[in-house]
Amino acid sequence: MCLLALIAEEPSYGYEMVDKLQGRGLALVSEGSIYPLLSRLQKKGYIEGYFVESTGGPPRKYYRIAPPGRVRLDEWATEWRRLASGVEQVLNGGGRD
Amino acid sequence: MTELSVDHVLERCERYWRETGVRDVAITDMRRELESHLREAVAAGKSPAVVVGDDIPGFAEAWAAEQRGPRRRSTWNEVKRQSRNGRGIGVFAILVIAVVAALVLVGPKEDSVDDIEVWRWVWLGAAVVLGIGEMVTAGLFMLPFAIGAVVAGILAFFEVAVWAQIVAFLAVSIGALWGLRSFAWREGEPSYPVGAKRYVDAVGTVIEPIDRVAGTGRVRVETEQWSATTDLDSVIEANTEVRVIDVRGARLVVEPKS
Numbered sequence: 001m002c003l004l005a006l007i008a009e010e011p012s013y014g015y016e017m018v019d020k021l022q023g024r025g026l027a028l029v030s031e032g033s034i035y036p037l038l039s040r041l042q043k044k045g046y047i048e049g050y051f052v053e054s055t056g057g058p059p060r061k062y063y064r065i066a067p068p069g070r071v072r073l074d075e076w077a078t079e080w081r082r083l084a085s086g087v088e089q090v091l092n093g094g095g096r097d
Numbered sequence: 098m099t100e101l102s103v104d105h106v107l108e109r110c111e112r113y114w115r116e117t118g119v120r121d122v123a124i125t126d127m128r129r130e131l132e133s134h135l136r137e138a139v140a141a142g143k144s145p146a147v148v149v150g151d152d153i154p155g156f157a158e159a160w161a162a163e164q165r166g167p168r169r170r171s172t173w174n175e176v177k178r179q180s181r182n183g184r185g186i187g188v189f190a191i192l193v194i195a196v197v198a199a200l201v202l203v204g205p206k207e208d209s210v211d212d213i214e215v216w217r218w219v220w221l222g223a224a225v226v227l228g229i230g231e232m233v234t235a236g237l238f239m240l241p242f243a244i245g246a247v248v249a250g251i252l253a254f255f256e257v258a259v260w261a262q263i264v265a266f267l268a269v270s271i272g273a274l275w276g277l278r279s280f281a282w283r284e285g286e287p288s289y290p291v292g293a294k295r296y297v298d299a300v301g302t303v304i305e306p307i308d309r310v311a312g313t314g315r316v317r318v319e320t321e322q323w324s325a326t327t328d329l330d331s332v333i334e335a336n337t338e339v340r341v342i343d344v345r346g347a348r349l350v351v352e353p354k355s
Contacts (some may be wrong), residue, residue: 014130031138031148032156035130039163051129057136058129097314 001076003028003037005046008073014038023025040065046072047088103135106145106153113157120342122328122352123164146354189276193269197248200265205258209281213256219312220262222248241277244269296323296341300354307351324348 006017018031041047046069051059065073107128114124135145209212216261227243249266253259296318307314307327316325316339326348327333340353 015132015134020327031134032150035127035134036163037160039160043163049126054133056140058133060133061126061130088254 001073003034003045004041004069004076005072008065008070009065012064013052013060013062015060034058040070043070044072101140105147106135107132108247109153110149110157113154117158117161117165119161119165120328120352123161127160127164135215153291156217189272192246193272197251197265200257200261201255204261206213207256207258208297210256210264212259213291216259216262217250217253220246220253220266224250238274241273242270244273249269296349297343299341300347301339301351303333303335303339303351305338306335307339316349318349327351329353 002021003017006012006020012020015031018034022035030049036055038047038049042049042063045066049059049061052062054060110131111124111128114127119127135148138148138199139145150298204215224243224246227239227241227246231243233240245268246264248269249262252262252265297317301323302320303314303325304317304322305313305315307316309327312326314325314327314333316323318341324343324347325339327350329352333339333351333353338354340354341349341351
């Protein structure tokens with residue numbers, strides 16, 4: 001879901017996504033696990049990949065979000081907010097009974 | 098963590114992908130993407146080992162599994178493991194021979210010659226029946242007992258005590274049953290090329306242009322004509338030589354042979 005949200009912000013490539021996720025506190029995202037996830041999202045039709053020539057090295061594979069991906073991201077975001085709000089309520093009222 | 102070069106990681110991943118049946122198109126794509134990532138990491142001061150971790154085959158498999166589903170071909174590591182299984186069977190056989198030799202040379206002897214005669218025929222009969230049974234059934238269930246009966250028969254031939262024959266039969270049968278079944282289990286299910294699957298890796302000729310988007314295309318493979326599709330975005334023209342890489346529904350999935 002986080003990957004899809006990042007790609008929805010703007011087209012991005014693997015290395016940059018790892019940097020962005022780690023920069024936002026998701027240090028658990030390993031560089032080795034991001035490509036299988038990207039492949040899975042691409043196979044499901046949520047994102048599209050395309051190569052862009054890079055000045056400083058080999059071409060980079062960028063990913064952009066596809067329409068089914070936007071729909072899925074909205075669903076995930078709704079589910080997540082509902083879950084997070086439930087957890088928040090439990091934590092705030094926890095240990096009082 | 099071992100120090101690895103970018104080229105070494107790329108070469109190991111590519112070899113793993115090839116060995117495990119990932120399609121050429123996907124390998125090219127993955128390699129380019131991985132190379133770009135590794136070079137960028139190195140430029141930022143990270144080593145390739147930090148990116149892929151210690152388990153390169155694990156890293157390569159996680160990525161490849163998304164491209165081609167579960168593994169279909171053995172890797173050289175599996176071949177090594179299978180040869181270890183083979184060595185295990187060899188060790189077991191040597192152990193059995195050593196025990197049989199010890200029993201024959203210094204084991205307890207049977208006093209009753211009549212009993213020995215009967216038991217020789219019992220073991221011989223059992224070995225033949227179980228051996229035939231193994232040939233007409235599947236599952237490697239009777240073969241271990243046939244081996245046990247043969248060993249016990251050898252002991253009977255050398256007039257070793259009947260109780261020792263029976264113990265040897267049980268021990269060898271159980272040992273062989275465990276060894277052979279775990280060996281067969283680890284060998285994995287063979288993927289018999291049946292139905293349209295038999296055409297995977299076969300080469301054919303396009304007889305009607307293959308257009309993935311339009312959903313059209315036919316190929317001739319050997320003497321048969323099949324509907325075909327491709328994962329490529331471009332159209333594959335008629336008379337192009339193609340290789341079958343998969344079967345999807347009733348269509349062969351192909352890519353240009355070159």
